[in-house]
Amino acid sequence: MRKTELDSLRGIAALAVLLYHATAASIPAFFDGADLLPVEGFWNNALMYSPLRIFTAGPEAVWLFFALSGFVLVRSAARPGYRWDAYYPSRIIRLYLPVIGAVLVTALVFWLIPHTPRPEFNRMVIGLPSSYSVESALADATLVTGTSIANVPLWSLQWEVLFSLLLPVAVRIARRFPWISVSVGMIASVASVWTGSLFLLYMPMFVIGAVLGYHWEAIAERLSGLRANKVVGNAVGAVAFVVAVCLITAAYSFNFVVDRDSETSVNLFSSVFTVSKIVGIVVLLGVVMLWAPLRSLLQLKPFVALGKISFSLYLTHGPIVIGMLFLLGPGKRTTIIQIGLSLVVAIIFYFLVERGAHRLSRRVAQSIRSEERTAPVMA
Secondary structure, eight states: OOHHHHHHHHHHHHHHHHHHHHHHOOOOHHHHTTTTTTOHHHHHHHSSSGGGGGGGOOOHHHHHHHHHHHHHHHHHTSTTOOOHHHHHHHHHHHHHHHHHHHHHHHHHHHHHHOOOTTTOOOOOOOOOSSSHHHHHHHHHHHHHOOOTTTGGGGGHHHHHHHHHHHHHHHHHHHHOOHHHHHHHHHHHHHHHHHHHHHHHHHHHHHHHHHHHHHHHHHHHTTTTHHHHHHHHHHHHHHHHHHHHHHHHHHHHTGGGGOOOOOOOHHHHHHHHHHHHHHHHHHHHHHHHHHOOHHHHOOOHHHHHHHHTHHHHHHHHHHHHHHHHHHHSSHHHHHHHHHHHHHHHHHHHHHIIHHHHHHHHHHHHHHHHHHHHSOOOOOO
């Protein structure tokens, strides 16, 4: 059964990614903060280097996407009688049709708006491509050989596709080796800091989410005592929520302790912060599903609506943010327009592309399932 609060959480995460890109592209302090550089002003420091960073924690939001995918996909695949022959084609449609649509949006933005750097642009924008070639569009649409940086968020879809292909393996190890899977996953995530391996960094997030999803009912049952007493349950939920946010943003709050001139110091603290982020994400998922006040909040219509368009927002905001920057130049006014226009485009994209992909995906899966039921019995 689909959990509305998780969809809403995904929508908030997509909004955080949008805020991260829009502010970093147009406001110098936010771009410096994204690079963990010193910034001036009390509020700039508060927004960059405290738990308030949660509102623009774009990279951490993507980690949350990965864990959510593992959680949701494995919960669905663990049901009795799950049809893998129906899963693969429907999953491919569900992912690739919106991606192809996002590629077309990217091409349209490049066609409408010249991407010519100006002296006032920060170094992030100067490194972006000035055109969108056919080769780049094909790479983005297939997600196989790597993606271009014309639509930056598409990079994460490579890992989404890989995990989707490996889902049967994830279900098996989540069922048979939960503690080993989580332990190895955490070790691999730490190892990624020292080796630079993106596979070791990202795949454990899917796996940890998969373990949590497969065993969620048992976990929730063990924690049921905390919810029996409303006062105690609400107090624990509130504390756990604050702890989750602090763990996720610890790399920013404690950035001052890292000696950036020492590779050992950077790697050591990055290892600690990687673990803290993953633990924080797991705690956050638990709080969202178990703490009644937060769950009720996330079931309100604005959050549900944001969750509905979350994938569309994630796929399309990149070219909109950069396109508006090239058109209007940097500044807070540009940031506001980037955010508002990205939301509008995401809504349109959802109704024109993503919703149709959902329906086609379901029809294909239902058709495959019905073929077995209607197939003639051979004598």
